[in-house]
Amino acid sequence: MTPHIPENTTAGVPAADTAPHITVEGFDSPVPEIVELASPRDGVPLVIETQSGLERCAAAIAAGTGPAGVDAERASGFRYGQRAFLVQIRREGAGTWLIDPEPFENLDTVNDALRGVEWILHAASQDLPCLSELGMWPDKLFDTELAARLAGLPRVGLAAVIEQLLGFGLAKEHSAADWSTRPLPEPWLRYAALDVEVLTELREELIELLEADGKLEYAEQEFAAILAAGLPPARVDPWRKTSGLHQIRDRRQLAAVRELWLERDSLAQKRDVAPGRLIPDSALVAAAKAMPSTVPQLLGTKGFHGRAAQREAPRWLRCIAAARDLEELPPLHLPTNAPPPPRVWADRDPEAAARLATARPLLQAKAEQLSLPLENLLTPDYLRRVAWRPPADVSEAAVASDLRALGARPWQVELAAPLITEAFLRPLPLPAKEPRPDTGPGEQ
Numbered sequence: 438m439t440p441h442i443p444e445n446t447t448a449g450v451p452a453a454d455t456a457p458h459i460t461v462e463g464f465d466s467p468v469p470e471i472v473e474l475a476s477p478r479d480g481v482p483l484v485i486e487t488q489s490g491l492e493r494c495a496a497a498i499a500a501g502t503g504p505a506g507v508d509a510e511r512a513s514g515f516r517y518g519q520r521a522f523l524v525q526i527r528r529e530g531a532g533t534w535l536i537d538p539e540p541f542e543n544l545d546t547v548n549d550a551l552r553g554v555e556w557i558l559h560a561a562s563q564d565l566p567c568l569s570e571l572g573m574w575p576d577k578l579f580d581t582e583l584a585a586r587l588a589g590l591p592r593v594g595l596a597a598v599i600e601q602l603l604g605f606g607l608a609k610e611h612s613a614a615d616w617s618t619r620p621l622p623e624p625w626l627r628y629a630a631l632d633v634e635v636l637t638e639l640r641e642e643l644i645e646l647l648e649a650d651g652k653l654e655y656a657e658q659e660f661a662a663i664l665a666a667g668l669p670p671a672r673v674d675p676w677r678k679t680s681g682l683h684q685i686r687d688r689r690q691l692a693a694v695r696e697l698w699l700e701r702d703s704l705a706q707k708r709d710v711a712p713g714r715l716i717p718d719s720a721l722v723a724a725a726k727a728m729p730s731t732v733p734q735l736l737g738t739k740g741f742h743g744r745a746a747q748r749e750a751p752r753w754l755r756c757i758a759a760a761r762d763l764e765e766l767p768p769l770h771l772p773t774n775a776p777p778p779p780r781v782w783a784d785r786d787p788e789a790a791a792r793l794a795t796a797r798p799l800l801q802a803k804a805e806q807l808s809l810p811l812e813n814l815l816t817p818d819y820l821r822r823v824a825w826r827p828p829a830d831v832s833e834a835a836v837a838s839d840l841r842a843l844g845a846r847p848w849q850v851e852l853a854a855p856l857i858t859e860a861f862l863r864p865l866p867l868p869a870k871e872p873r874p875d876t877g878p879g880e881q
Contacts, residue, residue: 470604471600471604471605471606472604472605472606473605473606473608474605474606474607474608474631474634474635476627476631477533477627477630477631477634478634479532479533481623481626481627481630482532482533482534482535482626482630483535484523484535484536484537484620484621484626485534485535485536485537486536486537486539486540487540488541491536491541491544491546491547492546494526494534494536494547494550495546495547495549495550496550497531497532497534498526498528498531498534498547498550498551499549499550499551500530500531501528501529501530501531502528502529502530503528503529503530503637504528504554504555504556504557504579504637504640505526505527505528505531505551505554505555505556505557506525506526506527506528506556506557506633506634506636506637507524507525507526507556507557507558507564507568507575507633508524508525508558508559508564508629508632508633508636509521509523509524509525509564509567509568510522510523510525510614510616510629511567511616512615512616512617513613513711514613514711514713514714515615515617515710515711515714516615516617516709516710516711517705517706517708517709517710517711517712518706519566519567520538520567520570521538521564521567521568521570521571522537522538522539522616522617523535523536523537523538523616523621523629524536524538524544524547524568524571524573525629525630525632525633526547526551526633527630527633527634527636527637528554529637533630533633533634535626535629535630537621538571539619541571543571543572544571544572544573545572547573548571548572548573548574551573551575551576552576553576553577554575554576554577555575555576555577555578555579556575556577556578556579557579557581557636557637557639557640558575558578558579558580558581559580559581559582559595559598559632559636560580560582560583560595561578561580561582561583561663562663565663565668566668569668574664575664576664577660577664578660578661578663578664579640579656579660580659580660580663581595581598581636581639581640581643582594582595582598583656583659583660583663583813584640584643584644584647584656585598585643586809586810586813587647587652587655587656587659587809587813588643588646588647588650588652588808588809589650589807589808589809590602594609595607595609595632596608596609598639598643599635599639602639602642602643602646603635603638603639603642605635607631607632608628608631609628610628611624611625611628611629643656650807650808652807652809654848655846655848658846658847658848659846662844662846673771674695674767674771676694676695676698676699676702677771679694679698679718679721679722680718680719680722681718681719681722682694682722684722684726685722685725685726685769686769688766688767688768688769689728689760689761689763689766690725690726690728690760691725691766691767691769692760692763692766692767693724693725693728693756693757693760693761694721694722694725695760695767696756696757696759696760697721697724697725697753697756697757698721699756700752700753700755700756701715701716701721704745704749704752714743714744715743715744715745715749716741716742716743716744716745716746716753717742717743719740720740720741720742720743720746722740723738723739723740723741724738724741724753724757725757725760727741728757728760728761729754729757730754730757730758730761731754732750732751732754735750735753735754735757736750775818775821775822776789776821776822776824776825776826777825779793779821782825783867783870786825787867788864789824789825789827790867791864791865791866791867792824792827792860792861792864793820793821793824793825794864794865794867795860795861795863795864795865796820796824796856796857796860796861797820799856799857799859799860800814800815800820800853800856800857803852803853803856807852814849814852814853815840815845815849815852815853816843816844816845818843819840819843819844819845820853820857822839822843823836823839823840823843823857824857824861827839827861831858831861831862832858833854833855833858836854836857836858836861837850837854840853840854840857
């Protein structure tokens with residue numbers, strides 16, 4: 438397929454028979470010389486921010502044909518939460534639309550216009566949560582990042598995949614911008630429109646690659662699984678994701694981290710600012726380890742810094758004091774049914790360690806044969822779980838049943854279950870441990 442070349446590009450594209458060959462691991466095909474995408478083919482659209490504009494947008498999208506490229510821009514690191522501050526949609530016959538979701542309660546009107554339409558997203562797991570908050574959810578999905586992984590492309594970022602398959606250069610200099618800025622600068626809007634400019638062409642190229650390798654069914658099962666799974670459940674004790682929490686070994690200090698985190702989160706939500714912009718995680722951990730009792734001690738704590746460190750010092754000190762007075766302290770670790778870290782398996786369960794050590798190389802070899810990442814062939818946690826607690830009677834059917842129960846897709850079960858069964862029935866012996874060196878007198 439020859440990709441569409443925007444009329445406003447300045448470089449020409451050689452014909453297919455004269456185009457240079459660019460070899461990407463797993464395939465060798467003629468790719469045009471890199472053409473920088475400088476501006477959308479239809480120009481930079483106006484941002485929709487009125488109800489009448491939203492209705493025009495929905496009508497145009499509904500009248501379009503084929504799949505729709507969809508993207509969203511957030512203000513991660515600037516604003517509280519992960520909500521979208523710009524939504525981009527492009528569909529054949531409808532053109533590109535840029536929507537500011539802030540003036541609207543939701544985007545149900547646009548979602549209704551996309552009923553039954555396949556959405557093309559890049560890294561869908563990143564954008565689906567914020568789109569869902571706006572009342573948007575696809576009936577059918579094509580994830581270009583996941584498709585690129587399954588196709589065996591060495592780089593799967595959007596700009597890299599577009600360059601590899603379409604020969605276009607896509608700048609990404611505004612990807613980490615504060616998209617809550619109003620009005621949005623014209624260069625940012627140009628960038629946002631280009632993000633959905635060639636998603637349809639990219640989808641077609643990826644389908645060709647996947648079909649050629651017999652992997653299109655794999656991709657379709659993966660896309661369906663993403664939609665069926667819906668949004669991930671709310672995390673239990675989200676404060677436990679604090680960076681550097683592993684440094685805390687005392688339950689009262691852990692309680693201090695919790696109280697500080699919850700107070701910071703409440704303040705951040707009230708001010709609509711990213712929590713880390715008030716005080717970073719490292720400051721929470723530093724304060725909890727020091728457990729100061731006065732404001733000067735708190736401000737003198739090494740590592741305690743941030744915009745709101747001094748201004749809100751009494752607030753943080755109250756959190757530490759509350760943790761100091763608590764009678765019921767949080768456990769250092771939440772109960773889990775997950776297997777222990779594999780590094781301790783040899784000591785705790787040598788047979789399980791042997792099963793894992795035998796199965797993993799077999800799956801790795803299969804993944805390499807198929808030119809796809811091992812983690813896409815089978816989620817590593819699934820292998821660890823079934824190796825730690827195998828079926829009572831090991832058979833391919835029993836292993837397949839366990840994998841399906843964990844969430845493996847049919848194509849993964851079909852490929853992985855025979856290899857895992859073989860490994861479990863004939864595990865290789867673990868390498869003998871090297872004896873500890875003798876210690877002489879006085880070194881005991």
